[in-house]
Amino acid sequence: MKERTAFNDNWLYKPSFDAADPFGAAETEGYVQVELPHTNKILPYNCFDEAECQFISCYKKIFRVKREWEDKTLLLEFEGVMLACEVWCNGIPVGGHEGGFTPFQVDLTKAVKPGEENILIVKVDSTERKDIPPFGNVVDYLTYGGIYREAWLTAADPVHLSRLFLDCPEPLEEEKTLRCSCEITARQACKAMVKVTLYSPQGDRVGEKTEEVALQQGKGKYLVTLSDLKGIELWEPDTPALYTAEAEVAVSKERDICRERFGFRLACFTTEGFFLNGRKMKLIGLNRHQSWPYAGYAMPRRIQRKDARILKEELGCNMVRTSHYPQSRHFLDACDELGLLVMEEIPGWQHIGDEAWKERSLKELEDMIIRDYNRPSIVLWGVRINESQDDHNFYERTNALAHSMDSGRQTGGTRYIQRSELLEDVYTYNDFTHDGGKAVFRPQPDTTGLEYPVPLLVTESNGHMYPTKRFDQEQRLTEHTLRHLRVINESLGREDLAGGISWCAFDYHTHGCFGSGDKICYHGVMDMFRNPKYAAYAYSSQKDPKRQIVMEPVTAASRGEKDGGGMVPFYVMTNCDFVRVYKNGKQVADFYPQKEEFPHLAHPPVMIVHLMEADVLSVFSEEDRLQFQEYLGKRMKEGTLTGLTQEDIAYLAKMAQKYGLDMRGLVTTVIKSAGGWGDASNNLVLEGFLDGRPVCRREIGEGKYAAGIVVKADDAVLFADGDTYDATRITVEAIDNMGNRMPFIQECVEVTLKGPGRLIGPARFPLIGGSSSFWVRTVGETGSLRVLIEGMTGKAECTLEIMAGGSEKGE
Known part of the structure; x- marks a missing residue:
């Protein structure tokens, strides 16, 4: 059976690369020790030079593998490296990748020396290369750099399972069928027994099938079908039932197992709106960038998952668009578990490159669908470059590829031009009509230029039309809030709309030709620290009061x-x-x-x-x-x-x-x-x-005055021994004597940690609009971590418990 181990600790890093690095010995001079996820440069909150993170760097890892792995296939998987990389093991080139948002593997089998010391070198090119999407022209977001997602080392037997692709052709039938396509790799042709077992969300076995299959040499797909499945719960936003399919392949005494989660549901966009499991449902959501202050893209599991919780539980959204690229599997895992619907799209921003560029884009679309095929939360593949012009041949190919790989999901293609050619199943459109006047969205015929109705989803609104900071004057904050209410109201009231996904959830870093001149687009209903502007309450106030009572004065x-x-x-x-x-x-x-x-x-x-x-x-x-x-x-x-x-x-x-x-x-x-x-x-x-x-x-x-500062951690318990480091957000707020945040206070605070933890970012920073946040991470040790904050108006502290037990717990 294959062994899969986290490969995130004890990396060495230097912000440069020399041609001799892949062939050097185990020296560590010039390197610092890091862990994955890792950003190549800790940036200031704002006002930096965007070129600061655009350089070529070197990662080194010195490692040993077990002697008993000598006959196994050794595969190293990277979940995300920005933007391109080359990999050497013991001086031997073993592969590389171009594109920063999808996972890839390199085969170490012929280069590794089992039982001995091995040296892995990764050259990471984080420059904005014009030949790799999303680049080629200006882009309204930063991609940062580094090995910013996790890595894994797998030791596989001569016959092993790579992944499962799960389909239910008729999910609304009382007796359901699950088709399980098992991707199996075999060093040579042989016969094997393949067993597929389906487990309920409660862990009960609800179906099983065993078949003998003839394996071909190399990688192939082998279909096993489970029929007559009864009592299956549908995946719904309020009750997101997740089943687990387990496939086992056996050849002689060798066995291998692969597991995937799956949700039974039927999602369909029509001219009458969006339907989930046969019921009409209005989609109200926000766009998300996967970026944070200081660390850029490099945040671990808990922090990625927190964004999904903010969108679903705090803001009350039922939909998110992963603008403008495939995002962390941890975020999408949480969407599956919480019942948050997703439109996922390929990397890009307005620009379409040459033929080689297009081929890379098609490969990224393929990799995105392979990675996220089984996710019930994903209801739409975005197969156009965001806001690009029409390109008939290219977009015929992206749609054909998506449909050939996944016949169960529809496609969309986000554009901002009216009367764009519709090759996708859903006309997804960024409608920035609303400027504070009476008009909110265009009539459908004006948008599509078609004489007949089509499925229509608004994928952006507001945003750059009215950028707003948390510390802006009250009337601007009010208008910002009202504009979001108006687009929600319009989305709900228009019978020809599936819904609206507004721009956007969180402020984000950008290039100098966008944003407010400090490298930030203040387009979010929350700031980059995930602290709410008043517009956030336009969304959360729409929740059922049985879930949460909301009363927030915008003044x-x-x-x-x-x-x-x-x-x-x-x-x-x-x-x-x-x-x-x-x-x-x-x-x-x-x-x-x-x-x-x-x-x-x-x-x-x-x-x-x-x-x-x-x-x-x-x-x-x-x-x-x-x-x-x-x-x-x-x-x-x-x-x-x-x-x-x-x-x-x-x-x-x-x-x-x-x-x-x-x-x-x-x-x-x-x-x-x-x-x-x-x-x-x-x-x-x-x-x-x-x-x-x-x-x-x-x-x-008006009788308010500064009464001190308060501090709150998102999580009271972190884990020191997970697949990588754990982390949580801590928020500091200056309050008045009435218990309200003081948006205009000019307060600076300093953070001191006492115990087994480390800050992500600076220890001294100003409060922005009366509050700010920071993140602390584990360092592989257990114990109590005291977090002390001191400012002009007072002191505050909180304590986190760093425990053993794995990062999968405590969320």
């Missing part, structure tokens, strides 16, 4: 923050039925969701349009009170309340005369309803109500 709660002054209007992102507001201890009013403006949202935002205390209007009749509140709300939305017109004066004079009120006092009351100007602090309490009872409460207002 600095200060009358000097808005243009023209005043505290209102402001929005509350919430899934509550209504919000009750108190000002300085006195009740103002109950405010309800904006259903008219957002008719298709499950939970429209609540707008707080005035701060007039309820008892002030008690002298008014019911009809006049409602009319007066409507008047206040209209003027607040127009932003004209603090600059009264002659029409306003006439209306207020009429109301004052009718109820015997002092005209000047009524005008003052109206001004105060916006927060006033020159008055004492306004402090507000917001109560969210569900089913007639208060379920959440927030205090905000």
Whole structure:
């Protein structure tokens, strides 16, 4: 049976390469010890030279293999090396790869000396080579460099299983059939017994089949079919049932086993929308880049998986697009487990190269489908270069290849040009129509140029149309939030749309010709540290309150923050039925969701349009009170309340005369309803109500001051003995005396670690918009890791337990 071992520890690295390196001895001078995943350069958060990570480097590993492996096939697999590499073992060239996003193997069998010391050299070219996708022209994202994903060494018998390809042709039938295509490698032709067993999510055996097959020399595929499978659970977003298929090949006394997870489900895009297992489902999601501050692409399993949890559990999305390349298997594993649907696409950005470039792109498409064939989360293959022009011959080939390899999934091709040629199954389109006006998405005929309907999915919106930082002025943050609400509302309301995947989940590094001049595109609803902007709550507030109650006021709660002054209007992102507001201890009013403006949202935002205390209007009749509140709300939305017109004066004079009120006092009351100007602090309490009872409460207002810093780790336990190092995010936040983040505080903090851990990135950094995050990683030792943070306004700390037991646990 084959043995597969992690090959991630005890690498040596130097940021240069010499022609003599592959043939050198085991010297370590000039190298530093590293572990995989590894980035070739720790970058600053922003304002760096993007060329800093574009160079050729050298990785060396000195290793031994067991003497008993002498007759085995030794395969070394790299999950991702950016961007190209060449590999030598004991001075012998053993292979290489071009392309940074898909896995590849090199065969060490003839070069390795079992029982002796071996020297492996990997030359890594991280320059932006024009002959390798996504490069050839400018690209709106950085790819960084290094051996940034894990590596594995496999010792295989003369007959061994490489992988399984699993299909269920009729997943909605009561009795199901599973076709298991077993990829088997044999050194010579022979007969073998192949047994396939299917296990339920609970580990119970639900089907089994054994067949004798005639193996050909070399690599081949052999089909084993399990029929009459009963009681099979379908893979659904809320109940993502994952089955395990285990294949065993036996020749004489030799056996080998391969396992793959699989979900039974039927996904289909039609002119009427997207259907999963026969039920129509609106797709609402975000795009994701796999990048982080400092470490670039090089993050381990737990951190990759966390992004899927953020998208599904925190933001409430049901779809993600892997823009613009195949992403970490750990991220996709979590999508399978959480029920998060995926559109996965080939590497690229607008540019199509020459014929050799196209051949590499086709190879990357093939490798992507091979790697991720069995994933139930993937419902669409992206077979065009993102936002490229039409290329009939090239895209005929990409579609034909995808369909020949996988007849069970549809294809899409992301474009931003209207009336693009449709060769794919789904017209996937980046629609940036919305600029804050009434138009949100184009009518389908204007988009496709076709006279008949086709399956249509919006794959980007917003993003560069309105880049927003966490520390921007309130009105920009508000508009950013509303734009995301509008595209969600439009996606849900349009019958001819399968849904919308907006741009994007997280801010990301880019080249100097994009972004905000500091090498960051601030297009995310979260920043690069995965800390939310207000727009994140546009998504999370749409969740069922049974899952989580959300109530987030989109305001600095200060009358000097808005243009023209005043505290209102402001929005509350919430899934509550209504919000009750108190000002300085006195009740103002109950405010309800904006259903008219957002008719298709499950939970429209609540707008707080005035701060007039309820008892002030008690002298008014019911009809006049409602009319007066409507008047206040209209003027607040127009932003004209603090600059009264002659029409306003006439209306207020009429109301004052009718109820015997002092005209000047009524005008003052109206001004105060916006927060006033020159008055004492306004402090507000917001109560969210569900089913007639208060379920959440927030205090905000002008009486705030810095009250210290708080710290929170995503995980309390890490593991020191997994396949590679473990890591977690820790977030620091400056809070006021009301418990709210202080977005404008100019605070710098310093981190000190005491115990078995290491920082990823700098130990001293500023808070951005009142908060920031950092990552700590394990170093192969167990024990308690104290994380101490000190800033101007206070100190905080948290403790992590570093345990043995493997990185697969504790998530």
